[in-house]
Amino acid sequence: MISILRYILYILLSLPLLVYLRRKWLFSYWTRKGLQTAEPTNTKEVGLPEPEYVKVMHHYRRFKTKGEKHFGIYQRQSPSYVPINLDIIKSMLTTDFNHFRNHGFFSNVDDEPLTANLFNLNDDQWRVMRAKLTPTFTSGKMKMMFHTIVDRTSGLEELISTFATDKKPMEVKDVMSRFTTDVIGNVAFGIDCNTMKNPDSEFAYYAKQIMQLGHRNKGMIGNLLRSILPPWLFLKLGFKLMGKELGDFFFDLVANAIEYREKNNIVRKDFLHLMIQLKNLGKLSDDDKIVIKSSNGDGLTLKQVTAQCFVFFTAGFDTSSTTMMFSLLELALNPNVQDKLRDEINRVLDKHDGKITYEAVMEMEYLDKVIAESLRLFPPLPVLPRRCTEDYHVPGTNVVIEKGTAVSVPLYSIHHDEEYFPDPEKFDPERFSEEFKSTRHPFAYMPFGEGPRACIGLRFGKLQSKVGLISVIKNFKVTVNEKTTLPIKFYPSFLIFVAGGIWLDVEKLK
Numbered sequence: 153m154i155s156i157l158r159y160i161l162y163i164l165l166s167l168p169l170l171v172y173l174r175r176k177w178l179f180s181y182w183t184r185k186g187l188q189t190a191e192p193t194n195t196k197e198v199g200l201p202e203p204e205y206v207k208v209m210h211h212y213r214r215f216k217t218k219g220e221k222h223f224g225i226y227q228r229q230s231p232s233y234v235p236i237n238l239d240i241i242k243s244m245l246t247t248d249f250n251h252f253r254n255h256g257f258f259s260n261v262d263d264e265p266l267t268a269n270l271f272n273l274n275d276d277q278w279r280v281m282r283a284k285l286t287p288t289f290t291s292g293k294m295k296m297m298f299h300t301i302v303d304r305t306s307g308l309e310e311l312i313s314t315f316a317t318d319k320k321p322m323e324v325k326d327v328m329s330r331f332t333t334d335v336i337g338n339v340a341f342g343i344d345c346n347t348m349k350n351p352d353s354e355f356a357y358y359a360k361q362i363m364q365l366g367h368r369n370k371g372m373i374g375n376l377l378r379s380i381l382p383p384w385l386f387l388k389l390g391f392k393l394m395g396k397e398l399g400d401f402f403f404d405l406v407a408n409a410i411e412y413r414e415k416n417n418i419v420r421k422d423f424l425h426l427m428i429q430l431k432n433l434g435k436l437s438d439d440d441k442i443v444i445k446s447s448n449g450d451g452l453t454l455k456q457v458t459a460q461c462f463v464f465f466t467a468g469f470d471t472s473s474t475t476m477m478f479s480l481l482e483l484a485l486n487p488n489v490q491d492k493l494r495d496e497i498n499r500v501l502d503k504h505d506g507k508i509t510y511e512a513v514m515e516m517e518y519l520d521k522v523i524a525e526s527l528r529l530f531p532p533l534p535v536l537p538r539r540c541t542e543d544y545h546v547p548g549t550n551v552v553i554e555k556g557t558a559v560s561v562p563l564y565s566i567h568h569d570e571e572y573f574p575d576p577e578k579f580d581p582e583r584f585s586e587e588f589k590s591t592r593h594p595f596a597y598m599p600f601g602e603g604p605r606a607c608i609g610l611r612f613g614k615l616q617s618k619v620g621l622i623s624v625i626k627n628f629k630v631t632v633n634e635k636t637t638l639p640i641k642f643y644p645s646f647l648i649f650v651a652g653g654i655w656l657d658v659e660k661l662k
């Protein structure tokens with residue numbers, strides 16, 4: 153008995169040593185691979201912790217100054233490879249795409265249908281889905297949906313007018329998200345969410361839940377297990393990655409909308425109609441009626457359709473409202489740019505009978521530059537995730553990235569690199585004149601990602617951001633309210649969130 157107790161005591165005493173050795177071994181991964189490493193720090197940060205992409209930028213700058221082409225970091229306990237050299241990045245995202253075709257997220261249509269969305273899908277499932285969805289985002293299809301975006305601008309103008317009349321500052325992210333929620337809710341689910349009129353609508357509630365995924369909705373034990381278990385095991389224990397309530401809400405929404413349209417042969421020019429075609433025919437068709445029978449068994453299931461509508465919504469509403477929020481902040485901080493943009497908007501709209509048409513938007517070159525510069529300074533997805541799917545010898549180096557390793561393409565760091573963008577913190581839309589663009593490495597700017605896995609919704613995202621900005625700048629003058637903390641501080645998240653929000657004063661123009 154005493155000897156058993158002694159053994160237990162030895163084990164207990166040696167436990168801290170084992171933990172220490174395991175930690176040492178895990179965190180020596182990159183050194184063993186011959187790569188410079190950003191050591192994980194244990195020091196407590198004072199105030200708001202910096203988001204991961206800002207920490208990566210500090211390392212990026214340090215290692216780049218030393219002439220390194222790449223370095224390694226640790227996310228929790230997992231190693232992640234961070235390329236610095238743009239030619240390496242180009243190879244990984246394009247020519248050697250096959251080694252890095254996955255984002256590295258979990259997806260399983262049976263256990264949790266919403267995870268079977270294009271962003272999460274892997275390997276052949278991704279390839280097949282991407283090929284099916286690509287024709288949904290052509291410029292022809294964008295023109296078809298254009299009126300839905302423009303129709304929502306009257307609600308946006310009404311909403312902003314209330315702040316101008318009451319002389320109250322407006323929290324820009326809230327206002328612009330309500331605009332994009334109404335636009336995408338309409339084109340992806342075919343419903344009038346009306347969050348601009350009613351911020352407490354059911355739809356607005358779920359939109360907020362989506363933005364909190366991964367932090368708060370699983371309870372304390374759920375969050376703890378989620379951080380240590382692989383997703384498949386987490387699901388086997390009865391937890392949900394996205395939450396059951398959220399999954400049921402979106403599934404019912406899509407199922408009911410499709411049933412209604414199919415029963416009543418309702419055709420609308422939106423994503424949902426295109427998804428009905430993909431469900432029933434397996435491809436898009438020019439028919440202006442609903443065809444029910446799948447001719448070749450190639451059609452998407454209802455769960456697959458729901459997952460894609462869900463990702464259009466999630467990937468589409470926050471990215472575009474973030475883009476407009478930062479554009480408006482910079483326009484408020486740079487009144488000369490704001491005036492110049494307003495002049496362009498008025499000049500072009502005059503040529504188009506004062507109407508926001510697709511052609512008018514395409515004609516606004518300065519608007520395009522303003523948005524491009526805002527996306528440079530504040531890319532809504534500041535790090536591009538990839539997962540290595542086959543061992544990869546990094547060109548021009550002795551390093552081999554092992555299958556299964558995560559890759560973080562440091563978009564935010566590249567966009568703030570003074571080699572590519574001199575005086576990088578300055579907002580200067582002229583960086584996107586043809587003259588300057590042609591002198592830059594093509595991979596120095598990629599807010600929508602690059603290669604076959606780049607953002608499928610680029611055209612739609614740009615279009616709704618442009619229409620939203622036209623509608624605000626045409627009608628209102630914006631200035632910074634003192635409630636905005638400058639310089640802005642980011643909230644720690646993998647997306648760009650501003651701590652305390654961005655508050656602007658708005659003045660209605662005649």
Ligand code: HEM
Pocket residue numbers: 270271272282463464465467468469471472475527531532533536537599600601602603604605606607608609610612613614617
């Ligand atoms: C300004 C707006 C937007 C920005 C900045 C943006 C940015 C991005 C980025 C950086 C990626 C990852 C690309 C990569 O891994 O290389 C991405 C992927 C994606 N985006 Fe967007 N996005 C925007 C708007 C939209 C919209 C409006 C939609 C849909 C309606 C959308 C749907 C998607 C989807 C489905 C993916 C996954 C593509 C795949 O894995 O094949 N995005 N987006």
